[in-house]
Amino acid sequence: MPTTPAFPPPKMGEPYLLTPGPLTTAYxxxxxxxxxxxxxxxxxxxxxxxxxxxxxxxxxxxxxxxxxxxxxxxxxxxxxxxxxxxxxxxxxxxxxxxxxxxxxxxxxxxxxxxxxxxxxxxxxxxxxxxxxxxxxxxxxxxxxxxxxxxxxxxxxxxxxxxxxxxxxxxxxxxxxxxxxxxxxxxxxxxxxxxxxxxxxxxxxxxxxxxxxxxxxxxxxxxxxxxxxxxxxxxxxxxxxxxxxxxxxxxxxxxxxxxxxxxxxxxxxAEGGVAARGARYERNRDVMVAGMRALGFETLLDNRWLSPIIVTFFCPADPAFVFARFYDLMKQKGFIIYPGKLTVVDSFRVGCIGRMDEHVMARVVEAARASLAEMGVASAAPPAAALEERKKLAA
CATH class of the missing domain: 3.40.640.10 (Type I PLP-dependent aspartate aminotransferase-like (Major domain))
Structure with missing residues (x-):
């Protein structure tokens, strides 16, 4: 194992920007x-x-x-x-x-x-x-x-x-x-x-x-x-x-x-388009698997998930308040993105920027800890959101 991470954290205590740009840049x-x-x-x-x-x-x-x-x-x-x-x-x-x-x-x-x-x-x-x-x-x-x-x-x-x-x-x-x-x-x-x-x-x-x-x-x-x-x-x-x-x-x-x-x-130097895209795909896969393990559901089926940013339904649990979740994630070093959907409440997590799958594993852990602090028992979305997704995808 290398003694220095391939993608060191931002300097001066900056949070990671889990957005579709502006994003976390190299020093x-x-x-x-x-x-x-x-x-x-x-x-x-x-x-x-x-x-x-x-x-x-x-x-x-x-x-x-x-x-x-x-x-x-x-x-x-x-x-x-x-x-x-x-x-x-x-x-x-x-x-x-x-x-x-x-x-x-x-x-x-x-x-x-x-x-x-x-x-x-x-x-x-x-x-x-x-x-x-x-x-x-x-x-x-x-x-x-x-x-x-x-x-x-x-x-x-x-x-x-x-x-x-x-x-x-x-x-x-x-x-x-x-x-x-x-x-x-x-x-x-x-x-x-x-x-x-x-x-x-x-x-x-x-x-x-x-x-x-x-x-x-x-x-x-x-x-x-x-x-x-x-x-x-x-x-x-x-x-x-x-x-x-x-x-x-x-x-x-x-x-x-x-x-x-x-x-x-x-x-x-990283290897051009193919290597950059492959890193972003690894970021997405680690983060999505971890978030699903916590109970979150993605808006999209796997077929259409981009390696750029992923949309998640907000949990149905009444203890979940996005503004509070956002603040807790920021305190842990990660700025996520509000949802921009017209039908259901959602939020987004970006996969791009100067970070790798090890950082994304930390994102999942931050989400787990934030849910616990909020007293959210389940991250599952409202049944109506899943029904709407199923109906539109049919």
Missing amino acids: EVKQAMLKDWGSWDDDFRAMTRDLRARLLALLGPGGAGYDCVPLQGSGSYCVEAMLGSFVPKDGKVLVLSNGAYGLRAAATLDQIGRGRVLLDKGDYLPPRGDEVARILADDPAITHVLAIHCETSSGILNPVEEISEATYAAGRKLLIDSMSAFGAIPLEPDRIRYEAMVSSANKCIEGVPGFGFVIAKTAEIEAAKGNSHSLALDVHGQWATMEKTGQWRFTPPTHVVAAFIEALKMHQ
């Missing part, structure tokens, strides 16, 4: 932010080139026709940038929703004046390829399909491969919100066809918040000139400036970029 990533950079300086421009090249390398050999455009802001900024830049003003998007982020994308399209139709699967189920095919066959006005790779409001890992096949069989284009999956779950264009995808610095690459990025076919970026509804969220405008000058159009989050490059180096 080396934090340390990278201690230097100031000039956004116009050659050294920082070299960092931007390095960042873009490293992200494209994660696509594998099928990424030759793609380019990477980093953008200031949170993930939702990048989703809006992708939709506003690549969907024509007279276009129409089929939004595949099974949670908050699909619904947010639909609201974004309404806000920016793009047509859309919504397939809302609720909280429990993924959109399937045959459903996409039927909708596209019935509505020739649809030009694009938007899929959420991992819907973190429920934890569903959506079947983007079959969605892609249905989309292109119908002659339409696929856009993917891979905010919480890219870097841990493969999204290689030679396996899954798409025009563009977006993700964020503070997710599976394990950087800190401050920017996201669009990875798109270069031809799509070139064709997007003049299409955007926004100055700041124009993917083509940002790309054209970077190609010409090497600079971001507007003030970049320099410290966040430096941290992200360190995170990318650590990602590569």
Whole structure:
């Protein structure tokens, strides 16, 4: 056994962030932010080139026709940038929703004046390829399909491969919100066809918040000139400036970029997408097995559980109060996530960040101790919640 853990706890008494991002980062990533950079300086421009090249390398050999455009802001900024830049003003998007982020994308399209139709699967189920095919066959006005790779409001890992096949069989284009999956779950264009995808610095690459990025076919970026509804969220405008000058159009989050490059180096050293995803899967499996042993039930069947975040029903026991459970878990060094479901009370436990299965075993022990302190005799959910899951999954 090693004398030092492979994933030492956060320094300065920080709790682990069991969330879908921001998440617990390595000390080396934090340390990278201690230097100031000039956004116009050659050294920082070299960092931007390095960042873009490293992200494209994660696509594998099928990424030759793609380019990477980093953008200031949170993930939702990048989703809006992708939709506003690549969907024509007279276009129409089929939004595949099974949670908050699909619904947010639909609201974004309404806000920016793009047509859309919504397939809302609720909280429990993924959109399937045959459903996409039927909708596209019935509505020739649809030009694009938007899929959420991992819907973190429920934890569903959506079947983007079959969605892609249905989309292109119908002659339409696929856009993917891979905010919480890219870097841990493969999204290689030679396996899954798409025009563009977006993700964020503070997710599976394990950087800190401050920017996201669009990875798109270069031809799509070139064709997007003049299409955007926004100055700041124009993917083509940002790309054209970077190609010409090497600079971001507007003030970049320099410290966040430096941290992200360190995170990318650590990602590569760990073994890339496959190794990162395998660690997250081990985290999930240890945590889910332990929580089920305590009596908790997952929202989803095993088939749809992502290695990113897992949703649990709140116990039916009247002694269980989520706010108290949250505080007790935080006192023990773990910040969990409230639920975001529309039908039943729930909470979420993230599996991503700078931690391994040994940390997740401690999460389970913290949950056991917290239930005991609250006087919760059983962590079983309300019968109605299980019945609702069974009915919707039928």
